[in-house]
Amino acid sequence: MDKIVAKKKFGQNFLKDETVLQKIVEAMPNNDNKIVEIGPGLGDLTKYLVDVKSVEAFEVDTDLCKLLQKKFDKEIATKQLHINCGDVLETWQSSLVDEDYDLVANLPYYIATNIILKALADPKCKNILVMVQLEVAEKFCATEGEKVFGSLGVITQSVGEAHIVVQVPPTAFEPPPKIDSAVFLIEKRTDRSDENFEGMLRVAFKQPRKTLMKNLSVIYDKEILQEVFNELEFTQTIRPHQLSTSDYHQLYKKII
Numbered sequence: 001m002d003k004i005v006a007k008k009k010f011g012q013n014f015l016k017d018e019t020v021l022q023k024i025v026e027a028m029p030n031n032d033n034k035i036v037e038i039g040p041g042l043g044d045l046t047k048y049l050v051d052v053k054s055v056e057a058f059e060v061d062t063d064l065c066k067l068l069q070k071k072f073d074k075e076i077a078t079k080q081l082h083i084n085c086g087d088v089l090e091t092w093q094s095s096l097v098d099e100d101y102d103l104v105a106n107l108p109y110y111i112a113t114n115i116i117l118k119a120l121a122d123p124k125c126k127n128i129l130v131m132v133q134l135e136v137a138e139k140f141c142a143t144e145g146e147k148v149f150g151s152l153g154v155i156t157q158s159v160g161e162a163h164i165v166v167q168v169p170p171t172a173f174e175p176p177p178k179i180d181s182a183v184f185l186i187e188k189r190t191d192r193s194d195e196n197f198e199g200m201l202r203v204a205f206k207q208p209r210k211t212l213m214k215n216l217s218v219i220y221d222k223e224i225l226q227e228v229f230n231e232l233e234f235t236q237t238i239r240p241h242q243l244s245t246s247d248y249h250q251l252y253k254k255i256i
């Protein structure tokens, strides 16, 4: 087979640092769930995953699919690995596979947020251990009071707990990306479900430097908001990142 050249349009930056690969494997939740890997690439992470669990992989690049089918012919024959060749976003209906799974992957960054939000909503997905752009990892792991605390942080805290496992420099990849990366883990307790709650969050955090009152009054009646803020003892000048996840749930119950 010809040498594989990384394709920018598929967000291909292959993780080559063995220490980081080990850290991902060590951070995997201890359970019997299947592993779903999105974007196995050259299979550098896959080779560790198939050693410990059965893996369902989704890869869009047909050249890489061929390479993986050859490289993992034994694991495919014993059904330890199954490769779906195609765009994972097209395959994904309400659930990605029909049994409980953990998502473990170095994700394609251009669709990483979309994939994580789908995994949070997928009832079969129990844990999410992924590498993404550092900035995105920080948003999912942020807590109340932090500048980057926004709708992604509230959505994540509403379904479980998240933390950054390790920060990863560009030198860990081939070719190196222009940005820093991080691996983070979300341990789910429940599923993301309420689209209307998320709609309220989008409005609440639309202009993060403005007051929450100002943002919300774009779609909610200001007098009702003032009443609810008084009842919940939120100051009228509070900024969106200063409320906690449970504050947002209380606010939502009162204003819908």
Ligand code: SAM
Residues within 6 Å of the ligand: 010, 011, 012, 013, 014, 015, 016, 038, 039, 040, 041, 042, 043, 044, 045, 058, 059, 060, 061, 064, 086, 087, 088, 089, 105, 106, 107, 108, 109, 111
């Ligand atoms: N996991 C490998 C590693 O760590 O070296 C590769 C990671 S690379 C950042 C992202 C991978 O996702 C690439 O293999 C790319 O072809 C694949 N990919 C990109 N878009 C995809 C999509 N829509 N569906 C499935 N795989 C996709």
